[in-house]
Every structure is written in C-alpha cells, then in structure tokens.
Amino acid sequence: MQLPIQSQSTLYAEPWEPTAGAVELAEVARAADRAGFGYVATCDHVAIPRGMAGPMGTVWYDPVATLSFLAGITEHVRLLSHVAIIGLRHPLITAKQYATLDHLCGGRLILGVGAGHVREEFEALGVDFERRGAVLDETLDALRVALGPQEYPDFEGETFSFRDLGQLPRPAQVRVPVWVGGSSPAALRRAAVRGDGWLPQGDPRERLPERIARIRELREAAGVTRPIEIGAITEALYVGEPGWDTGRRALTGKAEALAESLREYAALGVDQIQVRFRSRDVAELTDQIAAFGAEVAPLLNT
Known part of the structure; x- marks a missing residue:
C-alpha cells in the first residue's frame, strides 16, 4: 500500500491526514508489517509550485528519509519508492542513498522510479525538463551499475560518466528490483526494457489488459x-459495512466479496495489487489493514 500522511494530494488524502505526523505514520507502517503486506510505499517531490499546490498540496515527505525511518520500525514489509524522480539527481547520489538504505534494512528495498511531471521542479533544480525521459533512461542504466556488486562502478554515458570512485556499503540485495511507474507509451517501453516491474498510475481495470x-x-x-512483476492500484476498499459514505467508487463488503472482485486482477495478468482504504482516522485505517490481512488476503490466491 501507498502510505498516508507522507503525501497529501487532495486527489486521495483523507480529511484526517493533515493533522497527523510521524506517530501515525509509524502506526500504519507497523500495522501493514504485522498484517503481512508485501510493501509500503512513499512518493517523491522536491518542491511544488504555488500554482499546482491546490490539487497537489505541498506535503511530500522525502522518500529516502521516510523509508529509512520506516526501515527501523518494521521487520518484514518491503520498502518501495512509488515513485522516485531519479532524473532530478545524479545517479551516484541516488545509488549512495538507496544502497545505504538497502544495506541497513537487510535487502527490503524496491526502487520505484518515474519521469516526473512538474516542469518548475526540474527548472529550479537545473534539470532539463524536455529531456527528462532520455535522462531517466540513462540514469537507470547507470544505476544498474552503481547499485551492483562492484565497489568501484564504471559507467560511460551521454549525460553521466564515472569510474574509479568507490562506494560502500553495497546493497544487501544482489539485484535491487527496479519498478517503473507510469502508463504513457514511453513509460511502458521503459518498464518493458529496463524494469523488473511495472507500476501503473491508477489505470482502471479495463485498460490493464492492453497495457x-x-x-x-x-x-x-x-x-x-x-x-517482470506487473502491478495495479485497486479501487478504494473498506472491509465490512462502513455505515458512512465511502464514495461511489469504493469497494465495500465482506471479505469473500472483496476477494472475489480483487481476484479479477490476477485474471488480467496482474502479479501484485496496491490497495488503499477509506478511513476517518488512523485507528480505523489500522483496523482496516488488520482486517484485510486476516480476512481478505488469504482468499486472494485461491
């Protein structure tokens, strides 16, 4: 699941999130860890222009700092950047940060990446927005080397080159999984050729087979x-009868009914689903996570 609190776009944040912080974030991550979730995820934006702050908000926790915090308070759940805009940073910086994170968490990192879409963010950081796709592709190639087993990675590209520069610690994983986010034609090509997984950005079910x-x-x-591991983001869920208006697009009901609906994703060729829950406070959300883990998840692969 994508964690609440750490990003608060008005498109998906619940009303209780603006007054929550590290304590509530930790509660949710621990609940997901106890419930047997595959991963918890965080977003990435460096700065939001004033003109886009209405829908996007300006609350975007740094993914490396946040995932490192979560690594220290969880034991089993994997840690996903969904998605890191790695084209904003030199690949050696990204490699240093995420290699250290993977080393410290014992190999639980999944590096989710995307091209980014906020022009002003790129311009403020001195990165060419129009070339962001090409830069991302080269950055991914560089990261394959820089996150590999060699202490002194060697890469020669059009934008980046490095050699004879040592970086320790190395990641705990022999190959850090790289999942590519996005549903544009370029993102699909990037996921197909360079990715270990694909993270669609909210595509409805009917579009997934074509993608x-x-x-x-x-x-x-x-x-x-x-x-390659194919992902999907589900509709908003509520396990049980909510007794309040969860929105017309939410899936609610008993575990068997929810599982029957969610199993359709597997039939479409999806390997993992990212779930999200409607909630009115952190206690309700952690209850939902526990109920899903105990009642719905065991029925998904039957």
Missing part, C-alpha cells in the same frame, strides 16, 4: 527474458 499486452510485446521484441 500489459503492450509491455509483453515490447519485451519480446527487445529480447528481454527476465521476469
């Missing part, structure tokens, strides 16, 4: 044979 087929077509054309 997944396109990824598999691109992988075959490129001769890519390694596995």
